[in-house]
Amino acid sequence: MPILAQQSLSQPTLFQQLVFGEDPGLLVTFIYSFILCATVFAGLVSLVAMFCIWWERKVAGHMQSRIGPNRVGPFGLLQSLADGVKLLLKEDLAPDAADHFLFRLAPYLAFAPAFAAFLALPFGPDLTFEPRLNVGLFWILAILAVEVMGVILAGWASNNKWAIYGAMREACQMVSYEIPLGISIIVGVMSAGTLNMVQLGHLQGGGLHTWLIYRNPFVFAAFFVYFIASLASNKRAPFDLPESESELVAGFHTEYSGLRWSFFFFAEYGAMFVVGGIQAALFLGAWHDPFGLIGAAYWKLMLPENYNVAALFALNCIAAAIFCSKALLIIFIQMWLRWTLPRPRIDQVLYACVKVLLPLACVLLLGGALWQWLIPERPGIPWKDYNPFNFVQWAEAGFTAALVIQILLMLIGLAGFVATISWIAYAAASGRNLKQRLTEPAPIDEPSEGEVVAT
Amino acid sequence: MSFSVLAQSDISDAANTATAVLFYLFAIMAGGSAICVAVSRNIVRTAVALLFTLTGVAGLYFLLNAEFLAAVQLVVYAGGTLILIIFGVMLTSKSPFSRFEAKLGEVVIAMSLACVLLFALVMGIVRTTFATDEFPTGNYPIDRLGQVLLGDYLVPFEVVSVLLLAVMIGAAYLAKGRRREGEEGAARSGSLSRQAREWS
Numbered sequence: 293m294p295i296l297a298q299q300s301l302s303q304p305t306l307f308q309q310l311v312f313g314e315d316p317g318l319l320v321t322f323i324y325s326f327i328l329c330a331t332v333f334a335g336l337v338s339l340v341a342m343f344c345i346w347w348e349r350k351v352a353g354h355m356q357s358r359i360g361p362n363r364v365g366p367f368g369l370l371q372s373l374a375d376g377v378k379l380l381l382k383e384d385l386a387p388d389a390a391d392h393f394l395f396r397l398a399p400y401l402a403f404a405p406a407f408a409a410f411l412a413l414p415f416g417p418d419l420t421f422e423p424r425l426n427v428g429l430f431w432i433l434a435i436l437a438v439e440v441m442g443v444i445l446a447g448w449a450s451n452n453k454w455a456i457y458g459a460m461r462e463a464c465q466m467v468s469y470e471i472p473l474g475i476s477i478i479v480g481v482m483s484a485g486t487l488n489m490v491q492l493g494h495l496q497g498g499g500l501h502t503w504l505i506y507r508n509p510f511v512f513a514a515f516f517v518y519f520i521a522s523l524a525s526n527k528r529a530p531f532d533l534p535e536s537e538s539e540l541v542a543g544f545h546t547e548y549s550g551l552r553w554s555f556f557f558f559a560e561y562g563a564m565f566v567v568g569g570i571q572a573a574l575f576l577g578a579w580h581d582p583f584g585l586i587g588a589a590y591w592k593l594m595l596p597e598n599y600n601v602a603a604l605f606a607l608n609c610i611a612a613a614i615f616c617s618k619a620l621l622i623i624f625i626q627m628w629l630r631w632t633l634p635r636p637r638i639d640q641v642l643y644a645c646v647k648v649l650l651p652l653a654c655v656l657l658l659g660g661a662l663w664q665w666l667i668p669e670r671p672g673i674p675w676k677d678y679n680p681f682n683f684v685q686w687a688e689a690g691f692t693a694a695l696v697i698q699i700l701l702m703l704i705g706l707a708g709f710v711a712t713i714s715w716i717a718y719a720a721a722s723g724r725n726l727k728q729r730l731t732e733p734a735p736i737d738e739p740s741e742g743e744v745v746a747t
Numbered sequence: 748m749s750f751s752v753l754a755q756s757d758i759s760d761a762a763n764t765a766t767a768v769l770f771y772l773f774a775i776m777a778g779g780s781a782i783c784v785a786v787s788r789n790i791v792r793t794a795v796a797l798l799f800t801l802t803g804v805a806g807l808y809f810l811l812n813a814e815f816l817a818a819v820q821l822v823v824y825a826g827g828t829l830i831l832i833i834f835g836v837m838l839t840s841k842s843p844f845s846r847f848e849a850k851l852g853e854v855v856i857a858m859s860l861a862c863v864l865l866f867a868l869v870m871g872i873v874r875t876t877f878a879t880d881e882f883p884t885g886n887y888p889i890d891r892l893g894q895v896l897l898g899d900y901l902v903p904f905e906v907v908s909v910l911l912l913a914v915m916i917g918a919a920y921l922a923k924g925r926r927r928e929g930e931e932g933a934a935r936s937g938s939l940s941r942q943a944r945e946w947s
Contacts, residue, residue, distance in 0.1 A: 394795060401798075426889050427814045434818040437826025441798060444833055448791055456837060463834045467827070487889055 333421070337407050341561040342372035347620075348561075348627050355631040375554075382550035387450060390547065394449035399548070399555035402442025405435045406562035413569045414489040416579050416611035417590050418604065428489035429481065432570060433474060436525070436563060440466045443527075443534065446556070447544035458543030461638055462534035466525055468645045473521035475653035479514035479660040480574045483507040483669060493578030494673045497587025498680025505575040506701040507669050507694075510660035515575045517653050519622075522567040524641065526560070529630035533638050568622035569615070576618050579611035584680055586611055591675040669694050770810055777803030788848075794832050801825045815889055 346361060346369060353360025361368030386395050412428035414420045425431055440462060447459020481487060484495050484504055496503045505515050524531035535543030545556050572578060580586050586607065593604050636644070670691040674680040678689070686695045780799035787793045801824045808817035849857075896904055 391789070391791070394792065397795070425814060427818045430818045430822070431814070434821035434826060437822050438798075438802075440826065440830060441795075441833075444830060445791070445795065448833065448837060460834065460837055463830055463837075467830060467834075470826075485890065 337562045340565045341558040344561040345372045351627045379554045385549045389451045391449040398446035399552045402559040403555045405439040406559040409435045409566040414493045416608035419608040429487045450547040454540040455546045458534040469521045469524040472649040472653040476514040476518040479656050496577040498674025499584035500582040501698045501702045503577040506698050508663045510656045514656050530633040568619035572618035579615040587675045773803045773806035
């Protein structure tokens with residue numbers, strides 16, 4: 293039911309038709325969707341988390357002139373799986389002086405919200421777990437706010453000073469950074485006029501200049517405010533004070549080991565993907581490519597005479613790939629920052645929030661509201677309601693100013709993107725020789741078979 | 748969520764059963780953890796039980812298609828208020844396991860008050876006829892909610908925001924007053940500002 297829901301309301305999905313025949317009945321559909329939801333959900337979150345952990349280690353390795361995990365599987369891809377097995381086999385320890393019930397509960401409280409937030413992420417036009425969730429974006433924010441509860445409880449229940457310090461930092465950091473996070477999202481939402489993640493995606497289907505980030509300068513700035521605030525609310529470096537290793541041993545999860553410890557990491561990397569996904573869906577055009585091809589193809593396929601389930605399914609798969617790569621790109625930037633920037637003190641972190649980000653976000657909110665009033669953006673869904681590349685039509689509809697500004701912002705954004713990419717490419721190319729020199733091992737003489745090696 | 752949509756899209760037994768099962772699940776979750784809130788003597792455990800109560804009520808809102816209310820419930824109560832409660836406990840409590848020790852008199856007063864409240868609620872629920880026919884089906888359009896809140900009900904909305912502003916000014920005043928005291932008594936070993944700096 294949730295996946296490909298627009299079809300399944302009237303008719304069962306393609307896969308279901310294959311398995312159960314033409315008309316499976318509502319009970320079968322319900323059980324099927326429940327199982328699908330549970331397995332795909334659990335699988336997706338674990339897969340995302342495991343991939344991100346591997347990637348984080350790989351990125352960290354390359355930034356420190358190392359290779360990173362490369363033994364288990366191709367490129368070390370299965371390293372997370374091996375670590376998972378290792379963690380499963382470890383003893384489930386709880387300190388004697390801890391509050392045992394809360395200590396055991398906390399990892400689940402941290403993990404479950406990250407899991408539930410995937411409900412509203414738009415992987416494709418029909419590939420959302422719950423496309424009719426009208427408050428999708430707000431739902432994700434609400435559920436991620438609950439995640440903090442698990443972290444705070446973990447620190448508190450451990451009955452350990454470092455853990456409590458970590459939990460307290462998490463609490464004050466999260467409570468303060470939620471405000472600029474929410475306000476910067478509102479700036480984007482004001483320009484779109486909806487909180488439904490699927491509608492947000494459809495609105496941005498007409499190529500790069502219809503992406504929400506380029507709608508007006510205030511949304512463009514809100515994108516960066518959101519990114520910084522999301523780093524802090526996700527306790528990612530440079531705002532990883534709740535678990536700062538240099539002062540607090542491991543912060544809130546000092547006392548955890550084994551599988552319970554790994555739940556916190558699943559939660560963290562799941563939440564990273566969710567936060568990146570919000571950013572991709574709200575600002576960066578969701579599942580759409582920069583040329584508006586997916587949107588054009590989708591609305592062409594949705595016409596009654598062209599309706600084709602198989603083609604629609606393929607389109608959704610491509611859309612999901614695009615969406616995931618956008619979210620992963622943002623995760624890569626998060627990792628890049630983590631291994632580049634030093635960690636500020638907690639008072640600096642709170643100063644940055646209350647005295648810099650919060651006023652900035654409020655100014656952006658005000659500016660965005662005034663902008664809506666003075667230079668309104670073109671309403672409607674591209675390709676369905678209007679042709680985004682027919683510039684004469686834009687002018688006829690009276691949106692010349694909006695179009696000019698959108699294209700101008702698009703060029704600025706594009707220039708920034710190209711500059712960043714070429715910078716990374718340059719760094720990777722110039723660092724290549726350096727890395728080989730540092731890590732190339734000295735040649736070892738292989739001992740011949742008869743020879744006894746003296747140690 | 749999917750179940751609420753199920754209930755409205757196909758009026759059939761399976762959908763109704765699913766809705767009923769979920770209703771009882773959330774109701775038991777909310778009611779059971781509410782009892783834990785009242786019974787537990789450890790304040791942090793009380794807060795955790797309250798989290799489950801609030802989440803259960805949010806689930807009930809979802810079943811009623813009131814998605815916005817459910818999300819607000821989560822973000823304001825579960826994500827905001829509860830964290831502040833625990834934060835307050837962390838800053839003030841001497842040990843993680845401080846317990847309520849209620850005196851007999853307090854128990855008697857609280858019980859009698861609770862009984863009166865329960866009686867009033869039960870009488871109120873029994874005597875009211877609920878208009879189930881006007882129940883909104885389908886997802887509530889959230890943009891309409893915004894228009895109503897900032898259009899028809901603008902005055903109550905603004906009055907509430909003035910109240911919140913007053914609370915914020917009061918909090919800032921209290922915090923500032925305490926810091927001044929701390930600066931005057933800086934010679935004392937544990938001034939609050941220094942303590943705060945040490946903690947952070």
